[in-house]
Amino acid sequence: MSTTIRYDYTAARKLISNDQWNGLHATLQAARDEAYDDIAIMHSGNIPAEKQPLDAGFINYPQGLLDEYAKDKKGSLLGRMIASGEMLKSELERLVVLGIGGSYMGMRAIYEALFDPYHNEQDRASRGNTPKLYFEGNNVDNDAILSLLSLLEKGCTDPKELLQRYGIIVISKSGGTLETAVAFRIFKSALENYYGADSAEAKKFIVPVTGEVGKLRDLSNLKGYPVTFPIPDGIGGRFSVLTAVGLLPAAALGVDIVAMLEGAAAMTKAVKEKPVDENPALSYVAVCHLMEKHKGMHTRILSTWGKKMEAIGLWYDQLLAESLGKEEKGAFPLTIVNTRDLHSRGQQHQEGIRDKMITNMIIENATKTALEIPSVPPEQDKDQLNKFAGKGMPEVMAAAIKGTNMAYDDVNRPTADLLIPNLDAHALGEIFQFFMLATVIEGRLIKINPYGQPGVEAYKQNMNAILSGKM
Numbered sequence: 001m002s003t004t005i006r007y008d009y010t011a012a013r014k015l016i017s018n019d020q021w022n023g024l025h026a027t028l029q030a031a032r033d034e035a036y037d038d039i040a041i042m043h044s045g046n047i048p049a050e051k052q053p054l055d056a057g058f059i060n061y062p063q064g065l066l067d068e069y070a071k072d073k074k075g076s077l078l079g080r081m082i083a084s085g086e087m088l089k090s091e092l093e094r095l096v097v098l099g100i101g102g103s104y105m106g107m108r109a110i111y112e113a114l115f116d117p118y119h120n121e122q123d124r125a126s127r128g129n130t131p132k133l134y135f136e137g138n139n140v141d142n143d144a145i146l147s148l149l150s151l152l153e154k155g156c157t158d159p160k161e162l163l164q165r166y167g168i169i170v171i172s173k174s175g176g177t178l179e180t181a182v183a184f185r186i187f188k189s190a191l192e193n194y195y196g197a198d199s200a201e202a203k204k205f206i207v208p209v210t211g212e213v214g215k216l217r218d219l220s221n222l223k224g225y226p227v228t229f230p231i232p233d234g235i236g237g238r239f240s241v242l243t244a245v246g247l248l249p250a251a252a253l254g255v256d257i258v259a260m261l262e263g264a265a266a267m268t269k270a271v272k273e274k275p276v277d278e279n280p281a282l283s284y285v286a287v288c289h290l291m292e293k294h295k296g297m298h299t300r301i302l303s304t305w306g307k308k309m310e311a312i313g314l315w316y317d318q319l320l321a322e323s324l325g326k327e328e329k330g331a332f333p334l335t336i337v338n339t340r341d342l343h344s345r346g347q348q349h350q351e352g353i354r355d356k357m358i359t360n361m362i363i364e365n366a367t368k369t370a371l372e373i374p375s376v377p378p379e380q381d382k383d384q385l386n387k388f389a390g391k392g393m394p395e396v397m398a399a400a401i402k403g404t405n406m407a408y409d410d411v412n413r414p415t416a417d418l419l420i421p422n423l424d425a426h427a428l429g430e431i432f433q434f435f436m437l438a439t440v441i442e443g444r445l446i447k448i449n450p451y452g453q454p455g456v457e458a459y460k461q462n463m464n465a466i467l468s469g470k471m
């Protein structure tokens, strides 16, 4: 299957000279080739010092999962994720997903993109017989943790009743992340109290997703959880959404994870093969890089139109910040949600410092029927909206998008559009892979290792020292 999303950079391209554009092609293609060649280098085990760490495993992982699944629907890793997801879906009313950073943002993006914003407020049948979803372990916020514990305690009194059963997917690649480990200790204890510490349910309804070695793996072995899923070596946290990290909770909510992987694999192929002008990731990197280099556009705004894509933007914020924010380089990512943020940030984007490259994320087809602005009797038309009566909300949104981008264009503020015909599982797979590949290719282009996040260690060491009374 081919890709469906399109990157239209016509508006921004007008601000880039032909010399700048054409002059980048050879180095950009070399950066792309280096990103893909890194896969073989990684597997050779002979990784040069300047390339370490090297986590290029995410590039071919979606196709690898699909190939294995095609040969063995039940025994393959993907087949087992689907089966485990189906078990959690059919046996649980509530699912708590514990994780932080790359072990959290991806599933949140999937959830917000594909599910009703009031999913948890609906009855089970209206939710398509899927569990309610809660995220924790992404902070050390006392009150938030207590609120969820209290909700579970009040809502769950008879573990034999489907509507009163909950389970946990705990996700941590290292297994040593404090936020997730603390939350797991707390929620595991609550779950064991509920089902009985040594009961089959207390084991079955906890599914760890973790690296092959580490504290969570050790704990999982000790507890004897019947099902665990790996986060492979060679795939870093923020590149792991298309491993069990995102796929297992998505499957537990009934998402078509095969379609998601097919979207990602199609994007991997397109980025590898297409020439710069038609290549979504290469042209995105070219536009962003040239704008930054020649026009000082260091702030990279992901302008999401509609509420479903905010968490995709937050996922991308992490991806860009942790991958390229090194050696005093790397653009500053900022996600906004329009039209909401036109009323907060719009002024600055129109007239503030010229340091912003705006990428619009636009869903072309609304999933639900268009809601129309109602007409009222003339004497009640005090809000003067009758002149718009009959127009659908998608039409209003389209006018907002067009009007905003025309206003930016009029004053030479660069924009480009990431166009998504339908925001479904396939498109989401494409989007994840598009941004991950673009980030890695940009890293190779600007000579920054996109993998690893050495700067995150400093705060962790201080926090541990303070808690241990050593500071």
Ligand code: PA5
Pocket (backbone or CB within 6 Å): 100, 101, 102, 103, 171, 172, 173, 174, 175, 176, 177, 180, 236, 237, 238, 239, 322, 453
């Ligand atoms: O991108 C990364 O590697 C990080 O953001 C991690 O995902 C995050 O720190 C969580 O790590 P872990 O999965 O080991 O708990």
